[in-house]
Amino acid sequence: MYKFTASITKELRLLLRDKVGLMIMFAMPVLLVLLITSIQISAFELVNNSKVKVLLCNKDKGKGSQEFLSYLNEVGRFDLINVDMTEDDRNVGDYLNDHDAFVALYIPEGFSDQIAKKAEFTAGKALVEFGINESPDTLKMVKVDSLTIYFHPVLQQSLRRSIQGALKSVIQLVESKSMLNALYFSINGKPMPASFEKEMFANQIGIKERTTSHNGSRTIPNAAQHNVPAWTIFAMFFMVISLGGNIVKEKLSGSFVRLKILPTNFIVGLLSKQLLYLMVAMSQVIVIFSMGVWLFPHIGLPALNIPHDWLALIVVSFICGLSAISYALCIGVYAKTQEQANGFGAISVVILATIGGILVPSFAMPKAFQFYMNLSPLHWCLEAYYGLFLEGGKLVDIMASVIPLLGSIVVLQLIAIIGLKKKNLI
Amino acid sequence: MNNLALSVNNLSFRYPGQAKDCVHDLSFEIFIGERFGLFGPNGAGKTTLMSLMVGLQKVKQGHIQLLGKDIRKDSAAIKHFIGYVPQDFAFYPELSPVENLDFFGAWSGLDKRTVKERTTSLLEVLGLSDVAHKPVKQFSGGMKRRVNLAIGVIHEPKILFLDEPTVGVDVQTRHAIIDYLKVLNAQGTTLVYTSHHLKEAEDLCERIALIDRGEMVAYDHLSQLLERHGSKDGLEELFLKLTGSAYRD
Numbered sequence: 296m297y298k299f300t301a302s303i304t305k306e307l308r309l310l311l312r313d314k315v316g317l318m319i320m321f322a323m324p325v326l327l328v329l330l331i332t333s334i335q336i337s338a339f340e341l342v343n344n345s346k347v348k349v350l351l352c353n354k355d356k357g358k359g360s361q362e363f364l365s366y367l368n369e370v371g372r373f374d375l376i377n378v379d380m381t382e383d384d385r386n387v388g389d390y391l392n393d394h395d396a397f398v399a400l401y402i403p404e405g406f407s408d409q410i411a412k413k414a415e416f417t418a419g420k421a422l423v424e425f426g427i428n429e430s431p432d433t434l435k436m437v438k439v440d441s442l443t444i445y446f447h448p449v450l451q452q453s454l455r456r457s458i459q460g461a462l463k464s465v466i467q468l469v470e471s472k473s474m475l476n477a478l479y480f481s482i483n484g485k486p487m488p489a490s491f492e493k494e495m496f497a498n499q500i501g502i503k504e505r506t507t508s509h510n511g512s513r514t515i516p517n518a519a520q521h522n523v524p525a526w527t528i529f530a531m532f533f534m535v536i537s538l539g540g541n542i543v544k545e546k547l548s549g550s551f552v553r554l555k556i557l558p559t560n561f562i563v564g565l566l567s568k569q570l571l572y573l574m575v576a577m578s579q580v581i582v583i584f585s586m587g588v589w590l591f592p593h594i595g596l597p598a599l600n601i602p603h604d605w606l607a608l609i610v611v612s613f614i615c616g617l618s619a620i621s622y623a624l625c626i627g628v629y630a631k632t633q634e635q636a637n638g639f640g641a642i643s644v645v646i647l648a649t650i651g652g653i654l655v656p657s658f659a660m661p662k663a664f665q666f667y668m669n670l671s672p673l674h675w676c677l678e679a680y681y682g683l684f685l686e687g688g689k690l691v692d693i694m695a696s697v698i699p700l701l702g703s704i705v706v707l708q709l710i711a712i713i714g715l716k717k718k719n720l721i
Numbered sequence: 722m723n724n725l726a727l728s729v730n731n732l733s734f735r736y737p738g739q740a741k742d743c744v745h746d747l748s749f750e751i752f753i754g755e756r757f758g759l760f761g762p763n764g765a766g767k768t769t770l771m772s773l774m775v776g777l778q779k780v781k782q783g784h785i786q787l788l789g790k791d792i793r794k795d796s797a798a799i800k801h802f803i804g805y806v807p808q809d810f811a812f813y814p815e816l817s818p819v820e821n822l823d824f825f826g827a828w829s830g831l832d833k834r835t836v837k838e839r840t841t842s843l844l845e846v847l848g849l850s851d852v853a854h855k856p857v858k859q860f861s862g863g864m865k866r867r868v869n870l871a872i873g874v875i876h877e878p879k880i881l882f883l884d885e886p887t888v889g890v891d892v893q894t895r896h897a898i899i900d901y902l903k904v905l906n907a908q909g910t911t912l913v914y915t916s917h918h919l920k921e922a923e924d925l926c927e928r929i930a931l932i933d934r935g936e937m938v939a940y941d942h943l944s945q946l947l948e949r950h951g952s953k954d955g956l957e958e959l960f961l962k963l964t965g966s967a968y969r970d
Contacts, residue, residue, distance in 0.1 A: 301827030305813070305820070312815045312856075549811030553872065556775050558800035559828040719778070 298559050302567035309541060310571065316537030320575060321582060324530030328522055328583055332596050335518040346374040347458060350390055350399035353377070357407020359469060366465045373461075387445045398458060399445040412437040414473035418481050427482070442466070472496065517597040523587035524680035525653045528673050530583065531576045531619035532647070535626050535640035538572050542627025543636045551720045561721040569620050576616025602683040607690040611683060614700055615676040621707035622672065628714035647671040672707075675700040725789070726880050726911040727751040727774065732783030734773055743769045745935040747783070751928075753879075756902075756912045758926030758943075760919070760956075762964050766935040767915045768808065771884050774913065775805045787880060801830060804878030804910075808885040810869050814858035818849050818868050821857065822875055829876035836875070843871045846901060863894035870898060880911045887918060899925055919956040929956075933964045 310316065353360055367373055380390050380399070387399050416437055422428040444462065446455050475495065479487035545551050554564060587599025602608050623640070630636035648654055650664060651671030660668065668674045675696045682693035690697070715721045727750070734744040744766045751757045761767050772778040774785055776796050785792040787799050812821045819840055826836035844850045847867040852860065857868050870886055883902070887895040899921060906912050916922050922929070923943065931939040931946075939946055943956065952959035 297833050298827045298830075301824050305816070305824040308820055309813065309815055545813075548814065549807055549809045550813060552777060552807060553805065553811040553825065554828060555777060556800060556803065556805050557825070557828040558797065558830045563828075 298563050299567055302564055303571055306541075306568050306571040310537065310575070313537055313541070316540065319533055319536050320530060320579060323533065324526050324579065324583055325586060327529070328526045328586065329594075329596075331526065332518045332522040332591070335522065336596060347372055347398055347454075348394065348396040349373045349375050350378045350380070350387075350394055350396050351375045351402070352380045352399070353402040354404040355402050355406035357405075357411075359407030359410040359473065360402050361407075362472070363402070363406075363465060363469045366468055367462070370461050370465065372458075382443060384445070391445065391447050397447040397450045397454075400462075401443040401445070403440045403442070406440065406442070409437055409439040410470060410473050411477075413439050414470065414477040417474050418477035421478060422481055468496070519587050519591055519597045519599045520684050521656065523583060523599045524684055525677055527580055527583045528615055528619075528676045528680070529644070529648050529653050530579045531616055531676075532622060532644045532673060533641070534572055534575065534619050535623040535644055536637055537575075538568070538620065538623035539627035539630060539636040539640045540633050541568070542624065543630050543633050546718075546720065547633075555721065561715075565624075569617070569624070572620045572623070573613065573616050576619060577612060580612045580616075600684070602687060604683065604687075604689050607683055607688070607693070610690055611676075611679045611693065611697070614697060614704070615679070618672045618676060618700055618704050618707075621704045621711065624711040625707050625714070628711045628718070628720075644673075647673050650674070652677050669699070672700060672703045675703070723789070724753050725750055726753045726755065726787070727913065728784075728786045729774070730784045732770075732773065732780065732785060734769060734778065734781065736769075741935075743935050744773065747932070747935075747937055749930050749937065749940050751911060751913060753788075753911055754906070754909055756906050756925055756927050757914065758922045758929040759913065759915045759932070760922065760929055760960065761932040761938075764934075765932050765964075767932065768884060769935075770932070771805075771882055771913075771915065775803060775882050776800070801876075802879040804873045804876065804881040806870050806873035806881070806883045806886050808888060810865050812857060812865075812868055812872055815856055817852075817854045817856055818844060818871065819853045821868060821872060825872045826875045831876055839875050839877075843875060846904075847871055848897065863890040866890050866894060866898065870901070874905065874910075878910065880913065881905065883912065883914045885916055886914070887916065887921060895921065919960060923956045931960065931963055938963045 351364070353364070364375065368375065376394060376396070378390055378394070378399075380386050380401075382401055387401075391397065391399055416435065419428065442462070444459065446458075472492070476487050476492070479491075554561065584599060584601065588601060592598040622644075626636055626640045626643070630639065648671075650660075650668045651657075651673030652660070652668055653673055657665065657668050657674065657677075678696035679693045679700065682688040682696060686692070712721070729750070730748050732744055732747045733742050735742045747770065759767050759770065769778065773780055774787075774792075776792055776799065780793055787803060790799050792799060813824070816824070822840040822843065823836055826839065827833075831839070841850075844853050847870065849864065849867055849871070852864065857865060860868065866886065866889070870883075873883075874881060881902075886902075887898050890898070895918070902912060902914075902925065912925070914922070914926060926943060928942050929940070929946065930937060939950075939959075941949070947953075947955065947959055950959050950962055952962060
C-alpha cells in the first residue's frame with residue numbers, strides 16, 4: 296500500500312509543480328467556457344428567444360398596412376423600428392449598420408389600396424364562379440406591389456427563411472381578412488360585424504410544442520447545456536499536455552529505467568498515475584459544472600441544468616476522464632520529446648474536438664464528416680453527456696455512447712502498454 | 722552456497738538490426754564483498770553489459786547468475802538485492818532529494834519508517850542535509866551525482882552496479898563518492914563499477930575486467946595484470962597497451 300500512496304504522492308507533487316499544466320487544465324477551460332458561452336448566447340438567442348430587430352419604412356398610410364403591422368407585432372418575433380429611408384440598397388445598408396439591425400422592411404405607397412382592390416376582385420370573381428352574380432365589366436385583376444425585405448449579408452439562410460415565412464403568413468392573414476370582408480359586403484351590402492370577424496380569425500388551429508425527453512423532464516437546450524459539458528470534455532483531453540509531458544519527462548530523465556530494476560510492478564506506477572489524473576478530471580468536472588450552475592446566472596448567462604440522474608452523471612464523467620487519460624498515456628508513450636507530446640497532443644485534441652462536435656454541433660457538420668466523428672472519443676463523450684443533459688436519459692439510455700467509449704479506452708490502454716513494452720520501458 | 726556474487730557465462734548480446742554482437746561470449750565471476758572494475762574504451766560494450774547484469778536488457782544467449790539466482794528465471798527476487806546507479810541522472814528533478822528518496826525507497830520495497838531513517842542518514846553522509854527539501858533541478862552537477870547515488874543505495878543492496886558514478890564532478894565530490902563506496906563495501910556490499918577515471922579505478926578496484934569491442938581483453942587482479950603486462954605506470958598504460966591508441970568514437 297505504501298508503494299501506491301508514495302506513487303500517488305509523487306505524481307501529486309509533480310502535478311502541483313507543473314504550473315503551466317495546471318493552467319491549461321483548469322484556467323484555460325474556465326475561460327473558454329465563459330467566453331464561448333457568452334459569444335454563443337447572442338447567436339443562440341437570435342435564433343431562439345430574443346426579438347429580431349426590423350427597420351420599418353412604411354410609405355403606405357392605409358388600413359391594410361396598419362393591420363399587417365399589427366399582426367406582425369402579434370407574432371412576437373419582431374422588434375419594429377420606424378425609419379424613413381429610400382428603397383436604394385446602399386441607403387438601406389447604411390441604416391442597418393447605424394441601427395445594428397439585420398433586417399429591414401419596405402412597404403410601398405398604395406399597399407393598402409392594392410390589397411383592398413385585390414380582395415374586391417377575388418370576392419367578385421368568387422361570386423361569379425358561385426353563380427350568385429353575373430360577370431360585371433368592371434371586374435379587373437389588380438397586381439399588388441410586393442413588400443421588399445432587406446437582409447444583412449451575415450444573416451444565416453435559415454433565419455432569412457424563417458423571417459420570410461412569418462411575413463408571408465401575416466400577409467396571407469391580411470389578404471384573407473380583406474377578401475372575407477369584401478365577400479361579406481358584396482353579399483350583404485354592409486360591412487362584416489366585428490364580432491363575426493373576431494370569431495372567424497380567433498379560432499385558428501394551434502400547434503403544440505414539445506421537446507422529447509426520456510423521463511419527462513423538460514430541459515430547455517441553451518448555450519450552457521452544450522458548452523459546459525463540451526468544454527469540460529475538451530479540458531479533460533487537454534490533460535495530454537500535463538500527463539503526456541509527464542510520461543515523456545520520466546522516459547527522458549531515466550526514471551523509467553531505474554523503476555524497471557526496482558522490485559515493484561510497473562502497473563502500480565501506471566495505476567497511480569491514472570488514478571491521480573482521474574481525480575484531476577473529476578475536479579475539472581466539479582469546477583466547470585459548478586461555474587455553469589452557480590456563476591452563469593450571476594453574469595447574465597443561462598444556468599446549467601444538472602441532470603436528475605446523478606449516478607449516471609458521475610459514471611459518464613469517470614468514463615470520459617478515463618478516455619482522456621488513455622489518450623494522453625498513448626501520446627506520452629509514443630512521443631519522443633516533450634515538444635512532440637505538447638505539439639501533437641494539443642493539435643490532435645483540437646482536431647478530435649472539431650470532428651467530435653465540441654466546436655461545432657455534429658448535426659451542423661457536412662455529411663462526409665459525420666462518419667469521421669465516430670472516430671473521435673470526444674464525440675462519444677459529448678453524446679453521452681447530451682443523453683443526460685438534453686434528453687434526461689439514464690445510464691441505460693446512453694449505452695450506445697458509453698460502449699464505444701469503453702472500447703476506445705481498452706484499445707488506447709493496450710496501445711500504450713504495447714508501446715511501453717516495445718520501448719523496453721516495462 | 723558458493724561465495725559468488727555474480728557469474729557471467731558465455732554471454733552474447735546483439736541489438737536488433739545490428740550485424741555484430743555488442744557483447745560477445747563473455748565469461749567472468751565476481752565474488753561477494755569484492756570491488757570489481759569493468760573497463761574499456763567508448764563503445765566497448767560496458768553499459769550494455771551493465772544493462773544485461775541488472776536486467777534492463779533481456780539475456781538471450783548465455784547466462785547471468787546473481788547470488789546463485791538466474792536472471793532470466795528469478796528476476797523478481799534479484800531486484801530486491803541489487804542496486805543500480807546509472808550514468809545518466811535518473812530521478813525527478815522537480816522533486817527534492819527527500820521526495821525522490823521517499824518514492825524510490827517505497828518502490829525498492831522499504832516501509833515508510835525505514836525510508837525516513839535511511840533518507841536522513843544518507844543525506845547526512847552525502848552532504849545533502851542542507852538542501853534536503855530543495856528541488857534537485859536547482860543543484861550543481863556534483864550534488865545531482867550524490868542524489869543519483871543515494872537513490873541507488875537506499876535499500877542497502879547486496880550488489881551495487883555503478884556506471885560512471887563520478888562523471889562530471891569536481892575532485893572533492895569524486896573523493897567523497899569513492900570514500901562512501903568504500904564504506905559501503907566494508908559493510909558487505911559488492912561493487913561492480915565502470916569509470917573512465919583510471920586512477921580512481923586503481924584506488925577502488927581489487928580485480929578488473931578489460932573489455933574491447935564486446936570481448937574480454939584482460940581479467941584478473943589489478944596488480945597481477947600490471948605485472949603480467951609489464952605496465953609500471955599503472956592502469957592507463959595497461960589500458961592503452963591492450964586496447965590501442967586509435968580513436969573509438
